[in-house]
Amino acid sequence: MSDEDGDGDDDEEEYERVTFAEVLPAAADDDGVAAFFADRWCRDDVHSWSVIRPNDDDDARARRPDDDVLRRLRAGFCHGDAHAIIATCRKPSNAKFTEDEIEEMVGDVRSRGATLDLPFCFADGARELRRSLARMAFRADARRGARSSDNVAALECANDVEVGVYLSSARGAEAGWHYDANHNVTIQLYGSKEWHTVPSGNVNVESARGASDAPRNVFELRDAPPDVASASVTRVSPGAVIYVPPGCWHRVVPTEDDDGVCLSVDVRVGSVTELRWLMENLHTAMCGYTAREKATNATLMKNAVSDALLRKAMRFFSLLEASADKDFFFPIPRALPFEHDLSDGLDLCASLQFLHESLPPDIHEFLPASMVEAEGNLLYNSMVILSKTRAPDQNGVYLCMRSTSKLTNMDYMRFKILCPALLEPGIDLLIGEMCYHEGEDTEKRNAHRESVHAEHCEKDPTYRKAWGDLEDVLVWARVLKLNIPKEDMAVAEPSQSKGSVAPKRQRR
Numbered sequence: 001m002s003d004e005d006g007d008g009d010d011d012e013e014e015y016e017r018v019t020f021a022e023v024l025p026a027a028a029d030d031d032g033v034a035a036f037f038a039d040r041w042c043r044d045d046v047h048s049w050s051v052i053r054p055n056d057d058d059d060a061r062a063r064r065p066d067d068d069v070l071r072r073l074r075a076g077f078c079h080g081d082a083h084a085i086i087a088t089c090r091k092p093s094n095a096k097f098t099e100d101e102i103e104e105m106v107g108d109v110r111s112r113g114a115t116l117d118l119p120f121c122f123a124d125g126a127r128e129l130r131r132s133l134a135r136m137a138f139r140a141d142a143r144r145g146a147r148s149s150d151n152v153a154a155l156e157c158a159n160d161v162e163v164g165v166y167l168s169s170a171r172g173a174e175a176g177w178h179y180d181a182n183h184n185v186t187i188q189l190y191g192s193k194e195w196h197t198v199p200s201g202n203v204n205v206e207s208a209r210g211a212s213d214a215p216r217n218v219f220e221l222r223d224a225p226p227d228v229a230s231a232s233v234t235r236v237s238p239g240a241v242i243y244v245p246p247g248c249w250h251r252v253v254p255t256e257d258d259d260g261v262c263l264s265v266d267v268r269v270g271s272v273t274e275l276r277w278l279m280e281n282l283h284t285a286m287c288g289y290t291a292r293e294k295a296t297n298a299t300l301m302k303n304a305v306s307d308a309l310l311r312k313a314m315r316f317f318s319l320l321e322a323s324a325d326k327d328f329f330f331p332i333p334r335a336l337p338f339e340h341d342l343s344d345g346l347d348l349c350a351s352l353q354f355l356h357e358s359l360p361p362d363i364h365e366f367l368p369a370s371m372v373e374a375e376g377n378l379l380y381n382s383m384v385i386l387s388k389t390r391a392p393d394q395n396g397v398y399l400c401m402r403s404t405s406k407l408t409n410m411d412y413m414r415f416k417i418l419c420p421a422l423l424e425p426g427i428d429l430l431i432g433e434m435c436y437h438e439g440e441d442t443e444k445r446n447a448h449r450e451s452v453h454a455e456h457c458e459k460d461p462t463y464r465k466a467w468g469d470l471e472d473v474l475v476w477a478r479v480l481k482l483n484i485p486k487e488d489m490a491v492a493e494p495s496q497s498k499g500s501v502a503p504k505r506q507r508r
Contacts, residue, residue, distance in 0.1 A: 015124040016072045019132035020267065023069065023187055023241055025049045037154040041183070042245055042271070046197045046232070051187070052239035070239040073189055073265070076125020080190045080261045082106050082167055086116070088123040089165070090345040110260060115173040119164035119268070120346060126163040127340055129267055134161050135337035138476075139360045158183075159335045159412055160270030170257040177211035177228065177251045183269040184244040188236040191262030195234045195242055196251040198226035204273050205247040225249070236264075246271045272332060276408075281329050283407045284382050286316055330381040333403055333413040334477045342418060349398070349416040352423075356469040359476055379481045384413055386431050386479075388424070397424045399470075401479060413479075419470060422460050425452060426467055430480075 021033045025047075040047050051069040078084035086102045097105070108114035137155040160182075170191065179200060200223070211225040226249040236242055238258070244250055254262045290312055337358050342349040350358075380386075384403045391398050396418050403413035419427065429452050433445065456463045474480040 015076055015128070017128045017132075018069055018072045018076060018125060020129050020136065020185075021132065023051050023073075023129075023185070040243060041154040042203050044199045044201055044203050044245060044248070046195070046199070046234065046242065046244055046248060046250075048195075048234050048236065048240060048242040050239045051241060067239060070189070073125055073187065076128065077121075077123050077165065077189060077263065077265060080258065080263050082109060082261060082263075085121070085123060085165055085167065085263070086118065088121060088126070089118040090120040090122060092120070094120075094344070094346040096345075109167055109169055109172065113169060113172045115166060115168035115175070115254065117164070117166055119162055119266075121163055121165045121265075122345055123165075126165070126265065129265070130161050130163045131337055131340070133158075133267065133269070134335040135358055137161065137335040138337050138358060141360065155269075156334075157272065157332050158269045159272075159332050161335055162268045164266045164268065166252075166262075166264045166266060168254045168257070168262045169260055170254060170262060172254045172262065174254065175250075175252040177225065177249055178209060179205065179247050179249050180208045180244075180268075181205050181246050182271050183246060184242075185267040185269075186236075186242050186244070187265045187267075188238055188240045189263045189265060190238060190259075191257040192235060192237045192255045193262065193264065194253045194255055195236060195244070196228070196231040196253070197234065197244065198228065198231045198249040199245075200226065200247045200249055203245050203247045203271075205271075206273055206276055211249065277332055278329075280383060280405055280407060285329075286313065287406065288382060290316075330383065330481070331478050333381065333384060333401075333479060336415050336477060338415070342416075346414070347416070348414065349418060351418045352420070352466070352470055352473065355417060355473045359472060363472060363476065380434055381479050381481075384479050386427075386434055388427050388431060389416075391418055396421050397427060399427055399430075401477075417470070417473065420462075420466050422456070422463055423466055423470060425456055426463075426470075 024033050024036050051073070052067045074080060078088070083102055083106055086097055086105055090096060105114075105116055109116060133155075137158040140153055140155040140158075168191075177196075202223070209220060209223075213220075215221040215223075228251075231251075234242060235255075237256075256262065290309070336348070336355065337350060338348040339350045339354055342351065381403075383405070384401055387400045387402075389398045389400060397420075399417045399419055401413050401415050401417070404411050429449060433449070453463075453467065456467075471480070
């Protein structure tokens, strides 16, 4: 089997992979893939196409539809075997379904007309769709050209990718009118469905909603359910793909099955609004500021916020306004590509070598100089927590990254990096420095960091290269950044991409 996306991971020898790019329109053309994200992604309209394409045989009489992608997708999803597919899925807790639970669900589909919504599928096909899309998002950067074949800028902030399945029988339970707060790219593998859609005109929704749900806030009250009489109907059969953006009202009705199975695969990409992410940053920064200023963030016990907290808040925002750097703000963490054999369901993992090899080839046009040697303060994304666990069977250490909102409890990152054991002292240093507070002796902290790295560089000549690789990955993943003094920064040369800044010092 060939390594189609060039990442060197050939652990699935029996499965002929289908990458996410292959299910997009004009997938044979890299520019066509980039164009899909530039022209269709997050637009307020539904788009459908088929992975079954005309054969290019010169003899028109011999032409047959090319259904190779559909064939490989079906193989990647257990050839439509409901029992086998459910066995590959996980619960939100990451637990597997028991044999009794699987039998009961299959019975619900076949005898009671139920439709199963299984959002966390890890069949071979699901894992490859998810991994290849995460890799596309990992390499995306708006500064590198929106239509570059190696870059899909619209995915730059797509940090949450899941692949699920819908299992039903003909005339099974429909999904009533609703909209989602995520992008849906749904591929029909067996059976047929009708998609009834009405664009809402607003792709910037922050939560899903059903038409029959009572409004939960004033914004939902103003967002009236659609006039379904104006709905468009798209019939999808095996090989058909439909893209439904966030906020688009839709209703899905199973109409036919193949040997009792109507199966569709749903690739979901999370959507986070600018205001939501700004509020996440502000809330986290404000909590840290009030803690440093010894202002009590007390439980609300009266119909007003304390004057002391209000004064601290006003002081905080005045400091933000005066600061040109806005160091408190971090972009949303990137989606990271993972390795199948190191991951366990929702617990994703990849080796440092794999992640570094997955970085864009022109990575150092956008990364600062090595943090081992650069002058300046190391800044941590305060919404990402670092910890470590040992990996004795792998002769290494796991750097664990987790980001769960203190405000909304929403997960933004859940990933482990398998690092060489020699990096453990540096990883301990990273974790320890997360507890650093403004006002502590910065020069002393920086000097200690430099001495630790220098000591281990001297002990093991490979330390410098390995640590530099980890820095590259963490900065590109938006977990760390280096606050380089302005006098050490130079505006990028005209030949570099717009908006990029490079330090004067050369990377060593």
